[in-house]
Amino acid sequence: MAAPAIPVAQGVDRRASRGLWGDAARRLLRNKPAILGLCFIALFVVAAVFAPILAPYGPLEGGLAQRLDPPSPAHVMGTDSQGRDEYSRVLYGAQVSLLAGVASVVMGVAIGGTIGALAGGVGGKLDSVLMRFVDVLLAVPGILLAIGIVAFLGRGLPQIMFAVAVVNVPIFARILRGSLLSLRESDYITAARSLGASGTRILLRHLLPNSLSPLIVAATLALATAIIDVAGLGFLGLGPPDPRTPEWGTMLTDSTKFIRQAPWLLLFPGAAIVVSAVGFNLLGDGLRESLDPRMRR
Amino acid sequence: MLRFIVRRLLGVIPVLFGLSIILFAFVHLLPGDPATAILGQHATPERVAAMREYLGLDDPLWQQYLNYLGNVLRGDLGSSIINNQPVLREFLIRFPATIELTVAAMIFAAGIGIPLGRYAARHAQGWSDGAVTIISLLGISIPVFVLGLTLQYIFAVQLDLLPASGRVDPRAGLEIRSNFVLIDSLLMGRPDLFMDGLSHLILPAIALGSIPLAIITRITRASVLDVNNEDYVRTARAKGLDERRISSRHIMRNAWLPVVTVLGLQVGGLLAGAVITETVFGWGGVGRYVVDGIFNRDYFVIQNTILIFALVFLVVNLLVDILYAVLNPRIRYA
Secondary structure: OOOOHHHHHHHHHHHHHHHHHHHHHHHHHOOHHHHHHHHHHHHHHHHHHOHHHHOOOOOOOEOHHHOOOOOOOOOOOOEOOOOEEHHHHHHHHHHHHHHHHHHHHHHHHHHHHHHHHHHHHHOHHHHHHHHHHHHHHHHOOHHHHHHHHHHHHOOOHHHHHHHHHHHHHHHHHHHHHHHHHHHHOOHHHHHHHHOOOOHHHHHHHHHHHHHHHHHHHHHHHHHHHHHHHHHHHHHOOOOOOOOOOOOHHHHHHHHHHOOOOOOHHHHHHHHHHHHHHHHHHHHHHHHHHHHOHHHOO | OHHHHHHHHHHHHHHHHHHHHHHHHHHHOOOOOHHHHHHOOOOOHHHHHHHHHHHOOOOOHHHHHHHHHHHHHOOOOOEOOOOOOEHHHHHHHHHHHHHHHHHHHHHHHHHHHHHHHHHHHHOOOOHHHHHHHHHHHHHHHOOHHHHHHHHHHHHHHHOOOOOOOOOOOHHHOOOOOOOOHHHHHHHOOOHHHHHHHHHHHHHHHHHHHHHHHHHHHHHHHHHHHHHHOOHHHHHHHHOOOOHHHHHHHHHHHHHHHHHHHHHHHHHHHHHHHHHHHHHHOOOOOHHHHHHHHHHOOOHHHHHHHHHHHHHHHHHHHHHHHHHHHHHOHHHHOO
16 A cells, blocks of 8 residues: 555655756756856856966066067967967956956845845835935946946955945845845745744745845846946956956957057957856846746747 | 826935935045045145145034035035036036937937837747847947947948047037037038038947847837737737737837836936947047046046936936826826
8 A cells, every 4th residue: 555655755756856946957958048158158267267277378478579469370369569468368367357257246146135135124114224225326327336436445356346246236135125025925935934934944945045046147147247347447447456467358448559450459358258248148048037937938 | 297206306315315425425435534545645735734624624524524415505516636627517518428429329229229129029939039139138248348449440440431439520620519519510500510420429329329229129029029918909900900000009109118117227327338438439528527537536526427427317217207107197196
C-alpha cells in the first residue's frame, strides 16, 4: 500500500524543490535574447578580469612616435594621441566601467532598498518622510543629479560611484516599497499568517523572495544606465582624477579632438559602452520575463 | 478640475523646499572653510572675508538657510564667482537655446516614435515588430555622446552634409533678439538664416531625441495593442466601420493616455541629456553653462541651475498631469 505513494510524493518533491529561482533560471536559459545579453556581459567581464593577460601593452605604455597610428596588426584598434595602444586601453577600461557600474548599483540597491523596506515595512509618518525625500531626488533629472554630486564632492572614482548610486536610489526605493505594500495584502500572505507562520518567516520566506525579483530586474537594467552614466561623467571631464586612466568616457573626450584623423578612437570605446549596455538591457528584459511569467508576450 | 490643479500645485512646494535644503547643505558642507573652498586656495584674505560675509558664515546655520531661501524666493539666485553675473539672468539668456534643442528633439522623437509604434502594433509579430524591438533596445543602450559623435563623424566630417557644431553660422550676422535662432531669423526676414539654423539643429536633435524615440515607440506599440483588444474596438469592427476611422476615433483616443504620460516624463531626461548634447555640439545653452560652472568650481552657478532645472521639470510634470486629467475624466474625479 505504501509503495505507490512514494513515487507520487517524490514527484511532488522534485517539482517543489526546483522552486521559484530554479524555474526562473530554466526560463532564462530558453530566452535567446537574454543568452545573447549574457554573452556580451561575459565578454565584458573577461576583458576586465583578464586585461593584464589579454592586453598586448600596458594601458599607459606608448610613445609619440606611434601617435594616432591607424589599426594595424601591431595595434588592432590603432593608437591614441599619446601613442598608447587603443585595444589595451579598451580592455583596461572595462575594469573601471565594471567596478564603477557594479559598485554604484550595489550601493544604490543598499541605500534605496533600505529606504524602500523601511517605508513599505514600517509605514506611517516614516513612509511619508522617506518618500518625500525620494521625490526630491527624482526632481533633479538623472545625470544632472550625478553631475551636481561630483561637482560638490570632487572628482574621483568613489565620488562617481556614489553619485551614480544616488541617481538609482529612488528607483530601488519605490520598487521595494511598492511590492512590499502590495504583497502585504495578498492572499498567500494572509494564508501563511492564518497557518500560524511567524512574522519573521513571512518576511524571509514569502515577502522578500517575491519583492526581490522586481529589484533584481531593476538592478540589472540599472547596470546598463550606470555604465552609460559613468562614461557620461568621464566624457564631461568629471571622470577619474588622473586623466591618463583608461576610462571609456574619458577616452571618447580625447577622440573629439582627432575625429577627422582618427575615427577609431571614437569607434572602439563607443562600441564597448554600447555592447555592455545592450548586454545588461537584454539580460534585464530576459530576467523580467523569466521571473514574472505574466510579463511574457 | 481647479481643485485637482491646486492639489498638485501644493505638492510641488515640499519637493522644492527639500531640494533647497539639500543644495544649501552641499555648499555649506564643502570640505574646510566653504568660502576658501569656493574661491580656491589662492584667494586673497580680503576676498575670503568678503565671501564669508556674503555667505553669512558667522550666523547660525538655520539663519543662513533662511537667508538663502529668502533670496531664492525674491529671485536672487546669487552671482557667478568668475564674472559676477547674476545666475538667473545668465540662465534665462541661455535657456531659449536649450528649449529650442529640447523641443526639436521631442518633435523628432514623437514625430517618428508614435507612427512607428502604431505601425508596429498593426503588424504585431511580424518583421516590423522585431525591428521596433531592436530600435528601442539600441535607443536606450547608445549614450547620447556616442551617438552625437558618430552622427558628427558621418554627416559632418565624411559626407559634409550638415554642420558639426554651433547653432548658426557666426558670419551670417544673426541679430539676437529672443535667442531662438529659428524665431530671430524669421523676425529678421532671413529665410536663409532660418535654414542654416535648422541644419545646425538636426544632428543634436537626433542625438538627444534617440532615447525618447525608443521609449515612445515602445509605449505607443504596447498601448495601441492593449486598446486593440478592447470590446468596443471589436464592436466597431463588427458594425463595419472602416479601419482608418476605428484607428483615429476608437483606438488612438484611448491609446494616447500612456503616451502623453511618457512624453512628459521624457522632458526630465531631455533636460539632463541636453547637458551632454550641448557639450558634444558646442551648443550655447544652459547645459554648457552648468558644465562650465563645474570646471570653474562656480558653486552658485551649479547650485542654482540645478534648482531651476528641477523647477522646470516639476512644472512640466504638473502640466502633463493637467493634460492627462483633461484627456482622461476618470483621473479628475478620482
